[in-house]
Amino acid sequence: MSKIGITALVPPELIFACDCSPLDVNNFIPESRKYPRNKLCAWTAIWKEMLIQKEIRIESLIVVAGGDCHNALVDGQKVAMSGTRTHFFFYPFDGDAEYLESQLWRLSDFLGDIKNPDKFKEITNLKKLGQDMDKKRYNGKINPGEAFRILISSSDLQSDPDKFRKAISSIRENNIELNSRVALIGVPPIYHDFHDVAQSLDLAIVFDELPYEFIRHGGNNIREIARDYCNYTFARPLEFRINFLQKELEKRNIDGVIHYTQFACHHMLEDEVIRKELDYPVLTIQGDLPGKTPEQIKLRLEAFREALLRS
Amino acid sequence: MIGLDVGSTSAKRVTIEKGELKYNITSSQNWRDLVDGIDCDEIISTGYFRNSVPHRASVTEITAAIHGVRHYFPDIDVIVDIGGQDTKVIDIRKNNFMINDKCSAGTGAFLEFVANYFRLELVELGRLHMNAKRIPDINNTCGVFAISEMISQLVAGYSKEEVIAGMHHAFARRISFMIPDAEKIALIGGTVKNEGMVMALKDLLRKEIFIPPEPQIINALGALKYYS
């Protein structure tokens, strides 16, 4: 099965249906020790170098450009110039399902057409298991950090639906005390131990915005997935995303919000709007290079926990 | 019980004995001198090294600042804590805070560059500022570039005093960007002892500014108050 690199959310059901297997190139970043040259955002800079140096083995790459990230658009082109077969995928800003459908047909052409349409249903069912797990997490039945590790891996379903299913079934249920219930919004933190650090400071992360997008969308054919993925919040106007967030935060009984931003990422510009519109205490943090959560960030988390206890 | 604040550059200790506030300040490396003969059960710590020094309880500088400032000014809106390595802005009304520790231009380290350049002690900057007749514009927001801009203003004929005043204004502008709209603002931290910088900040903000009698010990006091 051809390994297809993806740089952000690309419907994995379509990739599997084309008899290929997706590999989210971001998975390599949090544990990476690379110091990239010519760097803006470390996420794209590191996968770009690893792909050019063939440290990540893939046959082709799908770069999510439209509606996501211009750093990825440029770094993706550099990977393309180094000889990797690359396709650029665009989400519509206005949620136009017809447009997205045409993008998905082009993507399916790039991947050599649908050969295994049953995969749509199989992946939809797997994502339902992910959604159940997410619910159990916010009801205090599953450890937040463990749930995160599975949710974040649902962008590519660990490149293997069976492996992903086993990972979900290996999670043990418990009764977990969730003291300060926190939502983590924005792009995922670049630190590999972030959720565990938060938990050790008594901040229970019961919502991960982007990983939730990974398990929320699906459908049984291209037409259906176009009509669902067109509501991928990160590609839509900020207002749309904030409306969606408001409902999720309420449903999960959130005490406070952590807005993670990445150095040199345009999402940082959204911070002031998010702070204004979300009626919760908001902690904004910014990361740069991967590794362990730095002390300065831990101080902010600890102070935020104290602030939540005051409110 | 003592409040102990061990920060990146200095260590402070506060006690309240029979209603009277007493304090000592030393450099961070010498923090042990402040707890000589004191049982760790008697120490409430805060500051960057709060968890590495012996303590009964520890609290972050943010919470400590709130408790410490309230001792003097019970109804402050915003606290600005300008330390040697970082600047913290705490909006008490919204229970929010912001920390700048990435860029030296908005921390005490920036003024230390200036003092070092002129081979002055930090405390002398404030006094020299008062002798400035005009204030040159220093526009660079990056600490390192601001120093080269300062040098070019010296070349252009501004005096040392004037250039120092210009740097205080550049520094204050940088800090003011972090401060939300508020009526009552308290300034704390060692850098606030520099009257030139405070003057520049007052000039920019045009709000009621409150400074406690010893702004450097507020977090140590706050740690103590937090626990008592």
Ligand code: SF4
């Ligand atoms: S963090 Fe921002 S800049 Fe970096 S890859 Fe994600 S969207 Fe792009």
